[in-house]
Structure formats: C-alpha cells, structure tokens
Amino acid sequence: MILVLAETDFLFEKVWRMFSQYRKMTYNNFYDRWRLSSKAFLIKIHAEFVGYVLITTRNEIGYLILPGWQNKGIGKKAVILLMQKVKRKYYWALIDNNNPFSQRLIKSLGFKPTAISYSWNRR
Numbered sequence: 001m002i003l004v005l006a007e008t009d010f011l012f013e014k015v016w017r018m019f020s021q022y023r024k025m026t027y028n029n030f031y032d033r034w035r036l037s038s039k040a041f042l043i044k045i046h047a048e049f050v051g052y053v054l055i056t057t058r059n060e061i062g063y064l065i066l067p068g069w070q071n072k073g074i075g076k077k078a079v080i081l082l083m084q085k086v087k088r089k090y091y092w093a094l095i096d097n098n099n100p101f102s103q104r105l106i107k108s109l110g111f112k113p114t115a116i117s118y119s120w121n122r123r
C-alpha cells in the first residue's frame with residue numbers, strides 16, 4: 001500500500017471541515033490550538049484521501065483516519081512519515097483515556113505517557 005502525505009496548500013480549516021463528521025465532539029476544543037499554528041497534511045492512498053496528520057508549532061501532533069481505512073496500519077505509517085517530513089526535537093500528543101486505538105498507535109512508536117489531564121464539567 002503506497003501512502004503519501006500530500007503537500008497541499010489546503011488551509012487547516014478545509015482539512016478540518018472535510019473530516020468533521022468523523023470527529024468526536026470532544027475534539028472540538030482542539031480546533032483553536034490547531035487552527036492558529038498547525039501544518040496539516042492529507043493522507044492519500046492512490047487518488048483517495050483517507051485522513052490527515054498535523055503538527056503544530058509547539059510540536060503537538062494530531063491525526064484522523066477515515067472509518068473504512070482504520071486498523072490497517074495507515075495511522076501509524078502516517079505519523080512516521082510526518083516525523084520524517086517535519087523534523088523536531090520532540091513530539092507530543094494529547095489522547096483521551098477512552099481512545100485506546102490512538103494510545104496503542106502512539107505507544108507503538110515509542111512515545112511515553114508524561115502527564116495526566118484533569119478536567120471538570122459543570123452540569
């Protein structure tokens with residue numbers, strides 16, 4: 001499977017909109033952080049867009065693979081390509097406790113857990 005990170009002039013807003021129906025609501029609070037400072041790449045297999053990866057100026061990475069393309073190693077490969085393309089001294093990701101697949105992906109690349117995020121919701 002040949003996977004390409006498309007160099008594109010797409011604005012982050014457009015990438016975000018393209019995949020908005022697949023994103024869980026909890027990720028909406030990522031928008032501002034990413035919109036202002038990230039470089040997004042579309043993941044392409046043959047002619048088809050199957051997801052995106054992004055990296056912010058503060059070295060945070062984010063990614064999404066479309067449901068029909070998940071669990072085929074594409075997410076992992078795309079993050080590896082991103083780290084080759086955009087070289088930084090370190091990278092980090094913020095991952096929900098209830099997102100085991102994303103945690104598996106990032107751990108399999110050698111990332112270690114470094115913080116616990118506490119949140120509180122007014123009912």
Ligand SMILES: CC(C)(COP(=O)(O)OP(=O)(O)OC[C@H]1O[C@@H](n2cnc3c(N)ncnc32)[C@H](O)[C@@H]1OP(=O)(O)O)[C@@H](O)C(=O)NCCC(=O)NCCS
Nearest residue numbers: 063064065070071072073074075076095101102104105108
């Ligand atoms: C998280 C996400 C990007 C993973 O992408 P992916 O291409 O499916 O991941 P990979 O195929 O590279 O697999 C990564 C690991 O998760 C496991 N996995 C992924 N989907 C799975 C599924 N449906 N069932 C069981 N295991 C699964 C893989 O087996 C692999 O584990 P391993 O390294 O121990 O073998 C994808 O599920 C997704 O886009 N989710 C919605 C958006 C999201 O959560 N983004 C991340 C925000 S932090």
